[in-house]
Amino acid sequence: MNENHKRKYFIFIGSKSYFDKKLDDLSVENSGYSFRQLIMYQDVAQKNELEFDRKEEVLILSNDNYQSLVGAAIERLGTIIEEFTYENSEIYIHNPPRYLYEYLKKLHKRDLIELIVKNEVYSIVKDENNFNVKIDSILQRIIGQNKAVNEISKSLWYLTKINTKKPYVVMFYGKSSIGKTELVREIAKEFFDNTFFEKHLSMFKNIQSFDYLFGAELNRRSLGYDLLERESNLIFLDEFDKCESSFYSAFYTLFDNEIFKDANYDVNMSGTLIILTANYNSLEDMKKHLGLPIFYRIDKFIKFEDFESSTIYAIVKKEISSRKKELGSLLDEELIYSKVSMLVNTQGENARTIKSKVQGVIEELLFENYMNSEDVDH
Known part of the structure; x- marks a missing residue:
């Protein structure tokens, strides 16, 4: 326990794994009641008109603990912590909401408490010596979008060399299923330790979505809450074109500022790479549907081209090859290709249509083998 006669507050801002690791590093254990139990x-x-005077020498508040509070209790969070602790207790807090954080900073300014704040550090993997190796690896796995990969490479190199304050926002646009999402995942794998924060904006259609983006009651999750918990500085907002325009003002703040604020949380967004995807065919189409306020908050636009015939061929071969382990010796790859090649067009195909056609051929061939074996048996 803290030997000084002041409460000692440790604030850890970052992911759940970061908070847990810091508690482990400090050998902190909540030997008494948890905050939620208290x-x-x-x-x-109170309901039974009884006294409750339990105090803890060590108190741990995970960020999901705040969701157990409702109404006036939320505004009293700072004093509630004091009711549950001694004057020299140690309190460990994960991602405090703004109200609690400001309350503690005021107490610290008056020298009434000790306050130690630690922030998780996020960054792109700045391995300059192997940058080309990483890009070449991506080029081998993303078929037919060399121009797009080359363009995002410039942005990744920029982020490797420069420490940016506000987020860097990139829009991947083009037809559906031609590699946009796959490229995001490859960027995560090579430059962000295979982690990223992902939201599918086609799901954002109702009042619950509005509350999530802008923040509402503290006992409900919000974008700010989730961004504080992120484990990476790569933010992926998929299907941005499907998002309701009434929600755009939330993204004005997210794209434009070092600190993103919702109703309850402040989130440091410096150095983040935000990648949007959309199925627009042109920049003019995008301007028309998104509107200029959002359009001009996007730093870079990268177009994904329709697949050429050589790309379609390569994707067909890759898809069939990827099924090898699943099929074993049941079907020959060349036989599958000979059947699929008669169904696949030389243009207008995408990864989803190709995958569907390969699947259909595999099912057909397997069923033919079964029927032929049945004929032999009879």
């Missing part, structure tokens, strides 16, 4: 027992005591 709240529950206090509520029971």
